[in-house]
Amino acid sequence: MNALNIYNPVKIHFGCGLISESGKIAKKYSDSALIITGKSSMQKTGTLDRLTKNLKDAGVNPTIYDKITPNPTIDEIDEAAVIAKKKGVGLIIGLGGGSPLDSAKAVAVAAKGNIPVWNYLKTSAEEALPVITIVSTSGTGSEVNRYSVMSNPETGEKPGFGYVCMYPKEAVIDPEIMLSMPPYVTATTGFDVFVHVLEAFTGKAKNAFSSAYCMQTFYLLKDNLIKAYNEPDNIEARGNMALASALAGLAIDISGVGIIHAMEHPVSGNYPNVAHGVGLAALTIESMKYNIAACKRDFMLIAHHLGIKRAGKSDDEYAASLIEKIQEILEALNLNTGLKDLGVEKDKLAKIAGEAFTTMGFAVQNNPETIDEKEVLRLLEASY
Amino acid sequence: MNALNIYNPVKIHFGCGLISESGKIAKKYSDSALIITGKSSMQKTGTLDRLTKNLKDAGVNPTIYDKITPNPTIDEIDEAAVIAKKKGVGLIIGLGGGSPLDSAKAVAVAAKGNIPVWNYLKTSAEEALPVITIVSTSGTGSEVNRYSVMSNPETGEKPGFGYVCMYPKEAVIDPEIMLSMPPYVTATTGFDVFVHVLEAFTGKAKNAFSSAYCMQTFYLLKDNLIKAYNEPDNIEARGNMALASALAGLAIDISGVGIIHAMEHPVSGNYPNVAHGVGLAALTIESMKYNIAACKRDFMLIAHHLGIKRAGKSDDEYAASLIEKIQEILEALNLNTGLKDLGVEKDKLAKIAGEAFTTMGFAVQNNPETIDEKEVLRLLEASY
Numbered sequence: 001m002n003a004l005n006i007y008n009p010v011k012i013h014f015g016c017g018l019i020s021e022s023g024k025i026a027k028k029y030s031d032s033a034l035i036i037t038g039k040s041s042m043q044k045t046g047t048l049d050r051l052t053k054n055l056k057d058a059g060v061n062p063t064i065y066d067k068i069t070p071n072p073t074i075d076e077i078d079e080a081a082v083i084a085k086k087k088g089v090g091l092i093i094g095l096g097g098g099s100p101l102d103s104a105k106a107v108a109v110a111a112k113g114n115i116p117v118w119n120y121l122k123t124s125a126e127e128a129l130p131v132i133t134i135v136s137t138s139g140t141g142s143e144v145n146r147y148s149v150m151s152n153p154e155t156g157e158k159p160g161f162g163y164v165c166m167y168p169k170e171a172v173i174d175p176e177i178m179l180s181m182p183p184y185v186t187a188t189t190g191f192d193v194f195v196h197v198l199e200a201f202t203g204k205a206k207n208a209f210s211s212a213y214c215m216q217t218f219y220l221l222k223d224n225l226i227k228a229y230n231e232p233d234n235i236e237a238r239g240n241m242a243l244a245s246a247l248a249g250l251a252i253d254i255s256g257v258g259i260i261h262a263m264e265h266p267v268s269g270n271y272p273n274v275a276h277g278v279g280l281a282a283l284t285i286e287s288m289k290y291n292i293a294a295c296k297r298d299f300m301l302i303a304h305h306l307g308i309k310r311a312g313k314s315d316d317e318y319a320a321s322l323i324e325k326i327q328e329i330l331e332a333l334n335l336n337t338g339l340k341d342l343g344v345e346k347d348k349l350a351k352i353a354g355e356a357f358t359t360m361g362f363a364v365q366n367n368p369e370t371i372d373e374k375e376v377l378r379l380l381e382a383s384y
Numbered sequence: 385m386n387a388l389n390i391y392n393p394v395k396i397h398f399g400c401g402l403i404s405e406s407g408k409i410a411k412k413y414s415d416s417a418l419i420i421t422g423k424s425s426m427q428k429t430g431t432l433d434r435l436t437k438n439l440k441d442a443g444v445n446p447t448i449y450d451k452i453t454p455n456p457t458i459d460e461i462d463e464a465a466v467i468a469k470k471k472g473v474g475l476i477i478g479l480g481g482g483s484p485l486d487s488a489k490a491v492a493v494a495a496k497g498n499i500p501v502w503n504y505l506k507t508s509a510e511e512a513l514p515v516i517t518i519v520s521t522s523g524t525g526s527e528v529n530r531y532s533v534m535s536n537p538e539t540g541e542k543p544g545f546g547y548v549c550m551y552p553k554e555a556v557i558d559p560e561i562m563l564s565m566p567p568y569v570t571a572t573t574g575f576d577v578f579v580h581v582l583e584a585f586t587g588k589a590k591n592a593f594s595s596a597y598c599m600q601t602f603y604l605l606k607d608n609l610i611k612a613y614n615e616p617d618n619i620e621a622r623g624n625m626a627l628a629s630a631l632a633g634l635a636i637d638i639s640g641v642g643i644i645h646a647m648e649h650p651v652s653g654n655y656p657n658v659a660h661g662v663g664l665a666a667l668t669i670e671s672m673k674y675n676i677a678a679c680k681r682d683f684m685l686i687a688h689h690l691g692i693k694r695a696g697k698s699d700d701e702y703a704a705s706l707i708e709k710i711q712e713i714l715e716a717l718n719l720n721t722g723l724k725d726l727g728v729e730k731d732k733l734a735k736i737a738g739e740a741f742t743t744m745g746f747a748v749q750n751n752p753e754t755i756d757e758k759e760v761l762r763l764l765e766a767s768y
Contacts, residue, residue, distance in 0.1 A: 003398060003399030006395075012388070015388065018387065208600055209631070243593075
């Protein structure tokens with residue numbers, strides 16, 4: 001039996017209205033905080049104002065860095081880290097979707113060190129400022145794990161990194177904030193949850209702990225993924241998707257991702273306007289076809305958890321029915337797309353294939369079926 | 385949707401031969417450790433010697449307290465805490481089954497304070513010495529959670545308590561140690577795992593996180609509980625039961641237990657020779673019959689996870705088939721017993737019923753079906 005090391009020290013708070021506890025939680029760590037967020041949605045919905053007022057009421061002085069883009073660049077992170085140092089803040093608060101949350105963790109590392117954040121891909125970080133995550137989407141899982149993904153705009157590279165010191169201290173998951181998520185964001189982030197558990201549940205590093213999170217996530221996705229998309233005001237569906245996002249985030253914290261994520265990172269790294277979730281959507285079906293022989297039993301189990309009836313199907317047919325089901329889900333979410341539709345140029349596919357290996361090698365290694373660069377290029381072409 | 389707070393900071397290490405890492409792990413916390421263990425099995429198997437040698441080799445000076453009984457008393461805990469203080473140790477290591485592990489956590493609290501350990505039932509503890517657990521059975525879950533159960537020999541009371549400071553820092557789960565578990569211990573501790581997930585999965589405090597752990601545990605129990613009993617040298621079955629124990633321990637850390645545990649604690653509190661797991665075995669069937677109406681859907685899901693075929697059964701029949709299945713499992717484990725067989729006196733049942741409420745009130749409250757003292761007495765009589 002494979003040896004395992006399981007550890008996740010994040011204090012997870014889930015509940016409607018919990019954002020109003022943020023000040024109290026922040027005060028445990030510092031009197032001053034840098035809020036890392038995006039350019040518009042948290043402002044438009046009033047969530048950023050609520051948070052800053054709540055922090056001030058609790059005696060925490062907030063500074064705001066609100067220039068995080070959907071695919072955060074190392075320049076943004078380094079700029080925010082300089083502000084954190086200059087202000088001498090004792091806490092970083094990530095507010096928003098995966099991009100600001102990932103960035104908050106990277107800023108927390110960079111603000112403790114004296115090197116550009118990009119260097120932490122090669123130099124391990126031993127300390128970081130404490131981080132609190134307040135998540136506004138249901139997809140990334142970043143709220144509960146140590147990972148951070150950042151893009152190098154000069155090269156198009158978009159690697160992920162994650163050290164023990166990067167675990168958020170506390171995660172605030174308030175489904176009420178998610179009610180304002182636009183349908184496209186609900187779809188793309190929700191599909192990201194599915195790909196997290198698909199890849200964690202079938203990957204070479206799968207184990208009993210990550211499988212526990214994955215199975216529960218499949219159950220939650222079955223009843224809530226499309227419902228949250230079609231009924232944006234359904235607080236129960238929103239809450240269940242928020243739980244699914246967190247559980248899937250714990251699963252990938254343990255068992256990582258696979259070839260779909262490995263290919264998607266260079267796609268949105270080279271095309272920063274492509275949302276991570278829709279990039280995944282374009283790549284999932286062909287990747288599943290490639291992997292099906294290596295994880296037939298797992299596909300059958302997922303099919304079962306997603307409520308697909310067996311009804312006399314052979315093992316092969318039942319495993320294959322999962323791919324059909326995912327195709328249906330993509331259509332229901334209006335995410336049935338190819339790389340071409342996303343603006344990816346065909347002559348960039350070879351560069352993307354190479355970067356899957358150079359920047360996401362651990363995910364390639366974890367893929368259930370062994371895969372080389374030639375096969376990855378073929379998958380990218382088939383997903384075009 | 386109910387608000388949730390999820391937190392478990394234990395570093396879990398699972399793998400064959402991992403006990404040889406204990407010294408290295410201990411050294412991170414202190415140069416001196418008090419080992420809390422029982423009177424015989426860790427000595428007989430040589431595990432205690434291996435551990436002390438390993439600690440010394442790593443530069444950690446071990447002191448041994450090896451007087452923990454199967455139902456540890458407050459006197460044992462207070463005595464060990466005095467030794468910890470006198471020696472000035474910086475670390476407590478629990479070695480063995482649930483009893484030494486629970487005791488290690490209680491000793492860690494008592495060694496930091498100036499009051500008898502019993503007082504911590506009413507006074508919350510804010511600090512404790514760091515604890516490492518090295519588990520030799522697969523049942524308690526104590527290796528990964530904050531709980532400690534202790535008996536007051538004067539009153540027969542056997543309450544549980546658990547504060548945040550009591551989480552073990554690290555848990556070493558080495559299936560090789562478990563190969564020496566005698567069949568009766570395999571059966572009783574293994575059945576304890578089942579009751580943990582039964583009660584966490586059906587209790588009022590159930591949620592998506594604990595359900596994830598429970599479902600995975602049911603899967604592991606299905607294939608490994610009876611196998612580990614019948615094939616004591618089957619390292620894969622031992623390993624899977626060790627994982628099941630840990631997952632179930634995480635589940636009850638989040639969602640607690642129910643009426644079966646609430647009744648069993650005063651049984652083995654008043655009759656210290658009764659092993660916890662066999663006490664549970666005597667009480668499970670009648671408790672399930674009492675609860676079935678309140679958690680029919682959950683029973684159906686558990687039946688499904690345990691591999692019971694639906695085969696045209698109505699919902700009621702399918703839920704009831706779980707109780708039959710558990711009866712079969714009890715027979716296969718030679719645990720099909722009543723309270724009378726365990727030496728419990730009939731005229732003690734009323735005292736036991738009362739203590740279920742006074743010492744395990746939180747578990748009574750968590751039971752899926754509301755229950756009063758009269759009903760508990762009736763369950764005890766029916767389980768006699």
